[in-house]
Amino acid sequence: MNTVESRLKTKGAFDARLHMQPTRTHRTSAFRSKKDERRYWFLLTLFIGLGLLAALGLLLYNNPVPVDSPSFIPVVQRRLEAIVAMFIAALCHSFSTVAFQSVTNNRIITPSLLGYEALYSFIQTSTLFFFGASTLASFSGTGAFFLQVTLMVTLSLILYGWLLSGKYGNLHLMLLVGIIIGAGLNSVSGFMRRLLAPSEFDLLQSRLIGSVNNADAEYFPIVIPMVMITVLLLFLFSRKLNILSLGRDVATTFGLRYQAGIIYTLVLVAVLMAISTSLIGPLTFFGFLVALLSYQATPTYDHKYIFPMAFAIGFSILTTAYFLLYHVFNAQTVVAVVIELFGGLIFLTVILRKRSL
């Protein structure tokens, strides 16, 4: 062991070097510079302001009844329901997509890959196929809603439980199986749709394209607290998400239970996606669009800052898109189609110029 001792004699060189260092301010900010931080808060305020403005516009603009009429408030109240639905959709999609992309360490996939939307369209289609139009029309109470949410969360729990623990223990395998299950469900429902009468198909189609007008205010008293709690749990998990996105090895080295952390995150994501899909319908690229824009607007790795930005962007996109299409272009039903079109286009652009990921 004499080599160790002889080497230990050089002790002190580093101490000497340390004292030569100029004293500097010891601070680790989530942002690289003050300028980045100011830009973040500016953009956040801007998006929130834009969202609120568009929401206010949607509530009050072009109201067919005069302000002093007794029926003014009921009209606003009915419009408010759509705004609440947008609020919920924005919360669900922004939080779930950002969290999902972080734990999978991949910025071009969305939780839709796990087959929630395929399952949703399968449930809707098979209800119509097996039980007829009247059943589908009445398949909308609180019971039906929760049945759907429960089914979707159960599917994901089975998927995670099976594929993320034990000897498989592989996130990418799970995604692959999720995609295959989704594709399978889609083809089965596609097959059933071919056998439907045109009028039935029309009824179904309106449910299969996401729209805030699908949302039923009856569910709000239960849905809002559920979404709020789930979102809060994800937000409080931010610090651990920062570590989890460094990957399994680093997270384990820092003493985090990686597997448990991933499953916890994915369950919360599943709850959000299931609620949003059941309430509004599928919005495949919306989450992707929102997450991508929020990464651009948030120059930090820290989820504590990415989440609020994603939500602000999501809400302002939805409200602005609805406002523009309703009141400027006078197109009533195509909002989701337009959002999906833009989301899809940006998705393709990003994939083709991989650099900016």
Add this chain to the structure above:
Amino acid sequence: MIKIKNARKVYGEEVKIGPLNIEIPKAGITSLIGPNGAGKSTTLLMIGRLLNMDEGQITVANMDVTTTKSKDLAKILTILRQENHFITRLTVRQLVGFGRFPYSQGRLTQEDEKIISKYIDFLELTDLEHRYLDELSGGQRQRAYVAMILCQETEYVLLDEPLNNLDIARSVQMMEHLRMAANELGRTILMVMHDINFAAKYSDRICAMKNGQIVAFGTVEEIMKPDLLSEIYETKIDIIRGPHGRPIAIY
């Protein structure tokens, strides 16, 4: 002290690692050498609890790595692999700050900030501390990761091929830093090395592995023998004396 008792990892009929038995003493640098597929990385990962072993027991500072809470192990043992997930918009200082996670759970205290600065200075990253990781060269990034795990302030530091992809100057610099971490910060470093001359120059002990077994463990002088090395690598290896009488392998 790192104690490995009958540890085994079975990858298939043909590929088996172990049973391994070794006691690696505290302090200094120990290098694991051997040909590809000898089980060096497997051994390191099993000690670092990143890979479950099939049989046997490993204890680090009397803590069993499979039964001790990961949270508690994170304060005495750290491990750095060759490849790491890449995060955008992460600065060097923020990365090094992650090393304090086992203590502060992400809420950095004033004390943590001082420790972070210390390791940034230690690895000579002071001027780069506000750079994003994707704005660094390979060698600088590697130093940033090493700063991160040193910042974890664990007694035991495990490194999987820390010189991978580094040029000669960067390799020497990295080894000098690690040597200093062992000498001045009192860390026990165990690492997988491919270059036996680097291992010989900077290590206190060398552990040689072949075909999933530990072939020899001893001081640099004991391992740097032509017969032993030739047998391990199945290649003719000679030893000559370099300046200061240090053994150098010629192959």
